[in-house]
Amino acid sequence: MIRVERVGPLATVQDLGRPGWFDSGVGAAGAADRASLRLANRLVGNAEGAAAIEVLLGGVELLAERHLTLAVTGAAAPATIDGRPVGAASVLELEEGQRLRLGYAMSGLRAYVAVRGGIDLPPVLGSRSRDTLSGIGPEPLCAGDLLPIGKPPRAYSPIDVAPVAPPADGLVTVDVVPGPRDDWFTDAAALFEGDWTVSQDTDRIGARLDRRSGPALRRRVASELPTEGMALGSIQVPPSGRPVVFLADHPITGGYPVIGVVVDADVDAVAQARPGQAVRFRRVGPPA
Structure with missing residues (x-):
């Protein structure tokens, strides 16, 4: 115990x-x-x-x-x-x-x-x-x-320490695949212009972001989107224009458009970004 x-x-x-x-x-x-x-x-x-x-x-x-x-x-x-x-x-x-x-x-x-x-x-x-x-x-x-603690595994080859760096305390740059609803925005490229700041109300559901510099995200399509599936790392944009990167406890469906998806390898870095820390999105193509 x-x-x-x-x-x-x-x-x-x-x-x-x-x-x-x-x-x-x-x-x-x-x-x-x-x-x-x-x-x-x-x-x-x-x-x-x-x-x-x-x-x-x-x-x-x-x-x-x-x-x-x-x-x-x-x-x-x-x-x-x-x-x-x-x-x-x-x-x-x-x-x-x-x-x-x-x-x-x-x-x-x-x-x-x-x-x-x-x-x-x-x-x-x-x-x-x-x-x-x-x-x-x-x-x-x-x-x-x-x-309670479970039964220890039989095989165990101990090491003293793993040579890993702590999470970054400066700018966090993550790769993003645009879409599937990037065409709902007047200028979807604005997501990749300038930096964003992690909001104080970020949690396990999502990292909420504020604009640090650059243009805001504005909708081109005024109508609402029917509910559709949401993947880990989806960047959903509510009417406020403040994007939310979905993390571990994200809802599995949602009705706001997803402007892009953080690649799986970079989701952990977003989960470690602290309130006030800067995040930059880097555009990459969809996987082959």
């Missing part, structure tokens, strides 16, 4: 999600930064999709109730064990009674804490992920929660 002693802005249990339920109106959810979750699990010898703790910004304290092997990845949140600083993206050993504390991140938005054996809460529709839009999955963590 691991006990949650303290929680910051938000901490949830996440794995790689529950794909395959779109026809029932259920989105995939899962870790907002999938690469960081996979890395944390690899460091402790878990399967890449094992459930871990996703921590928004930091502020979490965890108490080991037995010996545990952990790893912390993602946002650059300073970590300590009983007050002793420990490295990021490294393997950590906690003995019974020791505490892991995460301070508030210096860069990035979401950190991941993986435990060897995985967080073993009951799955819902095949996943232990919390979907903050639908309310499916384990409740967000609270102080006093006890989290």
Whole structure:
């Protein structure tokens, strides 16, 4: 068991999600930064999709109730064990009674804490992920929660640390495939002109953006669009003209036009962009 002693802005249990339920109106959810979750699990010898703790910004304290092997990845949140600083993206050993504390991140938005054996809460529709839009999955963590740990995998080749850079704290540049509704705008190219700023109201559903420089996005088609499917990374533009990049807990359908789609490889970077951070879109062609 691991006990949650303290929680910051938000901490949830996440794995790689529950794909395959779109026809029932259920989105995939899962870790907002999938690469960081996979890395944390690899460091402790878990399967890449094992459930871990996703921590928004930091502020979490965890108490080991037995010996545990952990790893912390993602946002650059300073970590300590009983007050002793420990490295990021490294393997950590906690003995019974020791505490892991995460301070508030210096860069990035979401950190991941993986435990060897995985967080073993009951799955819902095949996943232990919390979907903050639908309310499916384990409740967000609270102080006093006890989290069961699964059986450790047999094969385990430990390494000390993974040589990965923390998330960028400056301009985030991501590739975007235009469409399918870019023809609904008077100047769709305006999406790629100048920079955007991540809004304060960004969440696991989507990264909401404000214009930092350049022209606004204006609709050419005044009529409304029938509801259609929405993919991870879709850039939906509501009447305000402020685009929203859909993240892990995005709705599976929507009625506002999608001006472009962030390529899958860059969605994790958007999920780590903090409020106030600049984002630039770079146009790329559709895959062959």
